[in-house]
Amino acid sequence: MAAYIPPFLFVLGIIIFIHELGHFLVARWCNVAIDAFSLGFGPELIGWNDSRGTRWRVALIPLGGYVKFAGDDNAASMPDHDALESMSEEEKRTSFYLKPVWQRAAIVAAGPAANFLLAIFIFASAFLIVGRPTVDAAVTGVRPDSPAAAAGFQPGDVIVAIDGSKVNAFIDVLRTVSSAAGQDLTFTVDRGGQEVTLHATPEQRDLKDDFGTPYSAGFLGIENRTSPEDVHRQTFGPIGALVAGAQETAYITKRTVEVIAGVITLEQSPKQFGGPLRVAKISGDMASIGFTALFGLAAMLSISIGLINLLPIPMLDGGHLLFYGIEALRGRPLSLRAQDVGFRIGLGLVLLLMFFATFNDLLFLTS
Template sequence: MDWITSFGANAASYILPFLFVLGIIIFVHEMGHFLVARWCGVAVDAFSIGFGPELLGWVDRHGTRWKLSAIPLGGYVKFAGDENAASVPDRAVLAAMNEEERRTSFFLKPLWQRAAIVAAGPVANFILAIAIFSIFFMISGRPVADAVVSAVEPDSPAAAAGFEPGDVIVAIDGDKVRSFSTVQRTVASAAGSPLTFTVERGGERLELVATPELRELTDPFGNPYSSGVLGVRREVGAEGIPRERLGPIGAIGAGAAETWYITTRTVDVVTGIFSGTQSASQLGGPIRVAQLSGEVAGLGIAALFSLAAMLSVSIGLINLLPVPMLDGGHLLFYLIEGVRGRPLSERAQDVGFRIGLALVLLLMGFATFNDIVHLTS
């Protein structure tokens, strides 16, 4: 059990960065639900960071209990009439409400308000990511290194397509290439798909067709992942990668584009796992997130915030999955209600929530199993 000893010895350096990153993401997600609920006139009984026993808390002037709970793997906003933290309605409480209480009950609000309150959590996660990336682009700038090919890997898709050192990639499938990172990102999500590269060579423009291949790689911290690979490299000089600082408007646009890229890349990986083109070992749970948080924290606070932005996108996407117990499951129920003109029966909703709970627990169990396999390998 050397992995237990190793993980335990480093646990202190993992826990604080992990709680910092997760705390920001959870707070912003739940604040999204809270703010839109208050805007819609919904009474909020509790706002909790974490689950389980309360560690500390206070009640504000509106009667909301703000609290920090013992299990820091999530959070919740509990509305008046909720049976539990998953916003399952308490039918008995709803039936016993007086007229004033009914006016502030989440479950008795118009359909569009309920949908807006539920969607606000994931939307807040995406806004957080855009805000973090925008600040980075204003302070540190974005990479603008020309897409110059310094070396071509033998027996690679690039070599087969005819790439040569010194080639400058100016477009991919007709889309202008801004920097070498654009090439890397386009190739990463295009394994098995032919791409047409427009390159400049000796004052002339050529078109080369290459099909990136899927490879199993590891990140700088030893975590495995699958990615499309072309087989070209760009050498970085002693001065490092050139960067361009952006103004507020440009930074917000670039931050939104960065968030969109992470969103589409995450969707590609998840769909690839279900289709069998991506390895399910990439799914990580709380242990791996804690370990990664500790490792990234060693690179500085900027890197930790960058990790928070990427994880915020992932958590926003996960919550939008059409699984009961998650925000996406509630939105699915509301969509059905809108089409039918009435909600699903209580029994159908109860069955849905039970199935959703089983799926969520199964996913958490599988991710934790992957974490342990990763630690022991």
């Protein structure tokens, strides 16, 4: 397990730094005084002060980070009302809590937004430098008693369209099927030069990836065994790589939202949710493959962290945005008591989520 720690800290450190940098840069743009920029929580390991009085620090517990504004009571950006009341007029002009609600919302939203931009940058860089490997959508086998077998798929079929949308590679089939459990799909296939139309309904199944990580997805039952000569590499220019990176980020974001919604509605297995232990193991596995795989993992985790932070739970960025939305509608902020109760509930939910994820991790690592 010790071998997993360096790649884990590398991946998590990049994601946390970019997230907090988003908050930091927009806060500076809005002329907000910043007391501290911290990677990690707890006792400080190293730190320094910049020319504007911000303390940059690396702390002992590397499972998060924060930007502490002047007037914050703690790392969760709960306001210190006594400190706010005792501020001078000059200090009030740079106080986060006395800025217009749109500026506070922009500062809070900048963290998750930075996570999505990081993912786009990583994917675009990979596509530009090494291209994207693709495999033709050829069926090399059909699982018995599967939706594909019932629909009449045969080895040798080449899928050319699904519900009228062109299929360029086998990954297009996997992505369409994975998010279409229970939906009737129309497949257009090339069978020996003849166009054939087949109808199939993917089943929802609990599966495992190559590293043993559980996930739920639509299952069709077709196989696509390939050899190295079957793999093509799609190349991109700078603009094309950026567009492809944005499209890849959008797809993973959509798929992640579907998974979260499926778990909440009990339509998908909650075993898919993992915490630091699972991330550490997967980081080590990806590092053993190479830096490209490790950066790909960083992009996917960055998207997940951006989405989780947007959940409307007090203590998270989404909870703050919820409060600011209510403030904008009411014309005044929620009462101090209402905010305090909200933060306490949010803390309980966050701790419960962490416990649940860690429990899933232990089951995953011992299975």
